[in-house]
Amino acid sequence: MSQLSVASALRRDAQHNRAHILEVARQAFGNDSVDVSMDSIAKLAGVGAGTLYRHFPNKDALLAALLVLHYEGLEHRRVEIEAGESDAGRALELWVEALGDWMLAYEGLPEPLRAACRVESPLTPTCHAVIATTERILKAAQDEGLARRTMTGRDIFFGALAIAWASGATAAGEDTRNVLRDILKNGWMEPKTAPGGRP
Amino acid sequence: MSQLSVASALRRDAQHNRAHILEVARQAFGNDSVDVSMDSIAKLAGVGAGTLYRHFPNKDALLAALLVLHYEGLEHRRVEIEAGESDAGRALELWVEALGDWMLAYEGLPEPLRAACRVESPLTPTCHAVIATTERILKAAQDEGLARRTMTGRDIFFGALAIAWASGATAAGEDTRNVLRDILKNGWMEPKTAPGGRP
DNA sequence: AGCCGAATCGGAGAGAGTCTCCATATAGCC
DNA sequence: GGCTATATGGAGACTCTCTCCGATTCGGCT
Helix, strand or coil: CHHHHHHHHCCHHHHHHHHHHHHHHHHHHHHCCCCCCHHHHHHHHCCCHHHHHHHCCCHHHHHHHHHHHHHHHHHHHHHHHHHHCCCHHHHHHHHHHHHHHHHCCCCCCHHHHHHHHHCCCCCHHHHHHHHHHHHHHHHHHHHCCCECCCCCHHHHHHHHHHHHHHHCCCHHHHHHHHHHHHHHHHCCECCCCCCCCCC | CHHHHHHHHCCHHHHHHHHHHHHHHHHHHHHCCCCCCHHHHHHHHCCCHHHHHHHCCCHHHHHHHHHHHHHHHHHHHHHHHHHHCCCHHHHHHHHHHHHHHHHCCCCCCHHHHHHHHHCCCCCHHHHHHHHHHHHHHHHHHHHCCCECCCCCHHHHHHHHHHHHHHHCCCHHHHHHHHHHHHHHHHCCECCCCCCCCCC
16 A cells, blocks of 8 residues: 555654644635735644645645545546547547646636646646647547648647636626636637538 | 726826836736735735825735736727627627637636626625626527527636636646637537538 | 925834744664 | 653744835925
C-alpha cells in the first residue's frame, strides 16, 4: 500500500492535521470561492498559520492537493466517454463539458489554472496532464474528419477554461455557459445552408 | 467649451494632478498590468495616496477614466466598420476583433471588466454600452442570416472577453488569441462537407 | 498687494492578506 | 520514562487598499 510510504514520512498528528486542513479547505472553497483567505482556513481548521503553510506553502499547493482528488473523477469520466462513445466528435463534445465542470469545482478556480499554464506552480503538472488528454481526444476527432485541424489540445483547453472563467461556478452563469459551449463547438456564424443540415 | 464646466468644478492644481495621475497610470498599466498598486501609482505621480484616492476612489474608477478615452477609439472603429463593410457577417467579425483589442488595452483588464458586469462598478456603464453596440451589430448579421440566432450580444461580448482573458495582452498569447477568435466564429467542429466551402 | 475661507494635499495608520521564523510542545523509538 | 527529531502556533514583517485630518495652497475680494 502506497499509503504507508506517506504514513512513514509524516508523524501521525501531522497526517491528521493535513487531512483535516484539506477537508476544511474543500468546504470553504466550495461554499465560498478560492478567494477565502489562507488565515481563515487555518482558523477554521483550528491550526496556526505556520502549520497550514508547512503543509501547503501557498494557496496553489492547497488547491493542487484538492484537485488531485477531482482529477481522479475526471479521469474516470474520460474512460467512460472513450468506452461508451464511438463518435469521436461527440466524445470531444462530452470531454469539453466534463472539462468545464472540473474547472468549476470551485468558484474562481480558472484564474489559478490559467496562471499555472504560464508560470510554474503546483498546479502546472495537473494542467499539462489535462491538456495532453484533450490533445488525444481532439486528435481522434480530427482523424475522423469531425474536428478542424486548425487548433491544438491546448487551444481547446484554453477555450474551455475561458468559458469557465466567464460564466463562473454559480447557477446565474449557466445560460451563458451553455451558449458559450455551443459557440465553442459551432461558432457564431450561420453555416452555409448545409444540404444535410446539422443533426 | 465643455472644458470650462470641468475647470470651474476643479481648482487648477487639482486639474493638473488629475491629468498627471491619469497619464502616469496609463503608462504604468500599459508597461506592466492593471495589477500595479495604487500606492505605486501615487508615488510615480508624486502625489500622496489621499490625493490619488480623492480623484479616483478605487482602481476601477481609475480604469474607467482611462477606458473612456479608449472607448472613443472603439466608437470610431465601429463607425468605420459599419460604414465600410456591407457584409454584416464580416462586420461582426471585425467588431469582435476590435472588441478584443479594446479589452486588452492593458494586461489584466478583462478581470475588472467581468466583475463590472456582475456587480455595479465605475466600469459598468461602459460595459453596458459596449454590449448594446455588440447586440446591434449581431442583430444586423442575424437579420441577414449570417449569424445564428441562439446567442445574444451579451454572449458575444463575454466570448470576446473570455478570449482576451485567456490569451492575455502579451505577444506570447497571440497565436492562442487568433485560434480562439477563429473558433468563436467557426467552432471546433468540421462543417458537414459544405458544397460551396467557406470563403 | 495682501488677506482669508474653501478646496486640496500628503502621509500616517487602520485593516486585511500572505508568508516566515523560532521558541515551545509532542510523538514515538529506545 | 527519557530523548530527539518532528511538528506546532502565533507574533510579526511586509504588501496592498483605503481613510482621516492637520497642513498647505489657490484664487476671489478688498
